[in-house]
Amino acid sequence: MNPRTASNVIEQFFVNSFPTVVGTSVALEPGGSNQQADHDRLVNPYDNAMLIDEIRFRTLSPELTPFLMDSSDPGRSTYNYGGTVRVMFSLGRTRFSRVPIPLGCFAPPIVNDGPLVSDFGVSTDTAEAKTIVVVPGAHPGRISMGYFRWVLPRSVLVPAGMVLDAVFTRTDDGIVDTTTVPTPPSAVRVDVAYAGRVARGPVPGNLTIPVPYVGLFAHDFTVPTIAVSGENDLSNPFDQPLHVQRLIGRLQTIYASTKGAALNGRSIALDQSCLDDAALTYFPGVTLRTFEDFNITRVQLPGVNIFEGYKRSLSLNTTLQKNQGFQVSVDGSSGLPATGGLDGFIEPGLNTAFVTMVGWREEKL
């Protein structure tokens, strides 16, 4: 069945719908896993079916620790948890991915909010993350906030009483506030919200519906090497065709900060080289081919040429049959961020490349 037709069939039940947003939050420690978002707060509470059009995330790290700022350089204290915080969605027995997906890898990042201006004073903003510094005196407090939004490739139908489950994990990124005693705050709060529409009338229960699917290839560069994706990472595992919307490429870097002892001396960023130019986005060299040996890139290309600009994405709009897929090679043998300029150096093994494949297939309700 033409997926566009399937979506149109569903849309006809949502004419004159009313809008809705449901949401909740979880707290994640470093290395925390399988933290399920409150089922009761995400369930469709209405008497009719709901269509989820987009999913919104916010990360909030309440680091209330005073720290000394270098007055000549406020520091590039970016705390973008979009790579370390990950989520697995499932609707009944249907999962949206095989593994948890980093929050920053579902969709193109939100556009840069602009440098050095914020509500409270000086902030160092990246594409998605804001570090808000309050300067009421000599010992400023600081919070970091990240925003991520996934406009679903096709809206997801959630029947009345059902829930799109969200289970969160956080990798052991080592970002812990060690300066507050006796209990250093280390949890990242993650807000998740589903925005969509509710039908005013009944929706049949036997529909074929589009369901998003996200594949992930992730590699930690503990040694310089060329990392190659596996056959299950960016492929179609289903019997039905998988319609691929885009590939997204992000590079997470955890680096040592020389700006005092806050947060265990670490900071975390997506797509930054950590050199003095805070706006520099970076991704290692990439080659891309299909499982049928068709070379999408004939030679290795700079990652930013493939995962374009601030969108960090490559639009594909193609269809994979069962067991078809993409193989991506990421060249981390040289050139990865290693020297952090004013902000210190990158510890070995703390560059992680992500490539996700975002699309949808069809399932019978």
Add this chain to the structure above:
Amino acid sequence: MSPIPGQEGRPLALSAAVTLNSGSAQRAPVLALKNPTGEHCEIREIHVTLSATGATLTGATVGMKLDLGNEALTNGYVPVWLFGRRVDATIDQDRFVWRLKYPLYVPAGGVLVPEFQHRSMVKQAITARITYLGRVLPVGARPSKVHLPWVAYWASPVFLDAEEGTASSSETELTNPHGTAIELERLAGRINRFYAQSNQHFAATDEAFNVSLRSSRGEMFVGRASLDGASNALPFSQVFGYETNSWEQRGTIMEPGTFYTATLEKVLPIVTGDINTVQGFIGMVSWRKAMLVGGQQA
């Protein structure tokens, strides 16, 4: 409406400015906003820029009322940052763009009249410039039906940063007062923070409020209590979107006489600092159809 091949119309740009003293309201010069060709035209974008010497502004500091002939298109002076989506935060302090979902038809000789109000949030005079971008319609082209915007808003009380509280809109604010249904294009949400230490206004993110929304039909469509009965008001940016400060709607219709009740729960700030005040704004941008009779809206 589709352009007639070979006669697609000609681009049109009209602009006028007005300087407002604190607390005053004034129309922009109407003559400068009138199509000088004397033909029918349509407006597709409306840009507003604000400037003041010695003050940091946001889109809350000036309100705008729009009238087209006998039709009021706003529920009073709507803060200028509630009309369109946020475009770019680097210019968000003083430049606002409203890309109209439907072209706004202005008949020959007619004018879309803006009136601005200085909302006394700063003491300095503010200059507001409005620009219409659109096209002159091809000769003989005139739609039989037009779309008219309806923009309404509600502003919460001003809260001190260090206090908690709750405020709700009334039934006369986020309402459809017309005799026909309106199509909701977006719900916009903005927070204005006044930073006392530097005497500056900022467009804030969402740390200040949780929000819930209820329709007059009884649907609690944001913040509906979960199955365990607990309130589920959501952080501001989870509803209105951090990137654009708006919640774009698909197929949402408001019947005549219906309204939304917005409730803002002021929460304690995550980081306490100098004394700030904060105020929330919620707007709705919608459209209704009107018939044209003899070149005028019916």
